[in-house]
Amino acid sequence: MGNRQSLAIGAWRGVSFAVAQIDVVAAKDDLLVVGMLEKDVVCANRGGADAVDDVLHGTLSKLREGGIFTGGFGETLMLTGPQAPIHAATLMLIGMGASLGPDPDAVGSLTGLAMRAALRMGAASVGCLLGWSELSLPDALVPPSAAAMMRGALAAIDAYDGDAVAMQWTFDIRNGAAAQTTAALQDALAAWR
16 A cells, blocks of 8 residues: 555444545555546646556546547546556546536445445455545535545445455545545444444
């Protein structure tokens, strides 16, 4: 998982949750989940997808331009063994559409999608850079969006019918509202029990 400093926030059915500022290049997770917006979004490319695109010499931009992976809502692309300097074993890109807008449940559904993929592949460690690390999100939407992310992950865990897993899932908190995000994630986890 790299040398990031994380804060544990709780666990559910074998999945331990934490928060940290995730470096997309240095993260050594089994799965690194990065949200990617559609190409025509104002203020796009401020977060994880921009960093990945930079270190992969514009590969994501080329995928968008070629219509191979446009960042459409719910679109996914898995890159197993991405080239250096990415250290994660697998990179999962998830399209976030033009905007997650005022619907916090949208980012929750994307988080559920990522959790289902992590469970299927048996990932022991996951770094999740979805949501507002790519967006300018109004302060009022941060807590409900973070809570929706946790609920999406927990619902996917509850629906999983495979073998028990031991997983470390880390939510990225580079959004400028780390305390709010952490509290909302913790509260959603506590309420789920």
